[in-house]
Amino acid sequence: MNNINEILKSICRQGTENYKCYNILKDLLTKNDDFRDKIINGIKENKISGFSEELWNNLNKQNLRFRGINDFDDIFRNGFNLGYCTPCSKQISYSLKSCYICGGFFPVLKGTDNCPNGEHTWIEYDGRILDTSLMLDIDLDYKDILGYIEENRYNPNIDSTYCAAKEFANDSSLRKRWVFLNEKRA
Numbered sequence: 001m002n003n004i005n006e007i008l009k010s011i012c013r014q015g016t017e018n019y020k021c022y023n024i025l026k027d028l029l030t031k032n033d034d035f036r037d038k039i040i041n042g043i044k045e046n047k048i049s050g051f052s053e054e055l056w057n058n059l060n061k062q063n064l065r066f067r068g069i070n071d072f073d074d075i076f077r078n079g080f081n082l083g084y085c086t087p088c089s090k091q092i093s094y095s096l097k098s099c100y101i102c103g104g105f106f107p108v109l110k111g112t113d114n115c116p117n118g119e120h121t122w123i124e125y126d127g128r129i130l131d132t133s134l135m136l137d138i139d140l141d142y143k144d145i146l147g148y149i150e151e152n153r154y155n156p157n158i159d160s161t162y163c164a165a166k167e168f169a170n171d172s173s174l175r176k177r178w179v180f181l182n183e184k185r186a
Contacts, residue, residue: 020079083114
């Protein structure tokens with residue numbers, strides 16, 4: 001599994017291999033041998049994978065508050081997650097029962113889209129990391145191996161504004177109406 005396409009095939013949701021959301025990951029796998037080796041080992045040890053089908057499905061059920069974007073496939077297809085790890089992590093966290101939004105540094109990202117110094121935000125849940133810039137689901141055992149440096153941790157579920165936004169995002173009674181309004185504005 002040394003070929004970049006083989007790596008991507010093993011972690012990408014079928015049919016999403018050419019989505020722009022994977023651009024940073026592709027670039028790092030191509031240019032950074034040490035990072036690529038760690039990712040390959042993590043995949044072989046079942047410690048690193050792509051986002052699960054269940055997560056993709058839950059994300060695509062969310063009501064999104066972005067003009068012209070109806071679901072997460074639109075976000076990921078166009079790479080709108082790249083360089084926007086904080087808002088993307090927050091939005092994705094709405095699909096999780098319980099999580100922490102963590103911030104700090106991830107040096108491997110230094111110099112990538114909107115990340116001049118390696119500052120980064122990710123989600124931790126159930127002993128795992130969801131990294132919205134790399135589109136990876138990573139076992140916490142690999143946090144130090146990959147080089148995440150946590151500086152702060154936030155439990156969003158104690159914030160009433162966050163909880164209201166999460167409730168809106170997951171209210172299925174609003175889904176069809178919101179999509180219709182979004183399409184009329186576009």
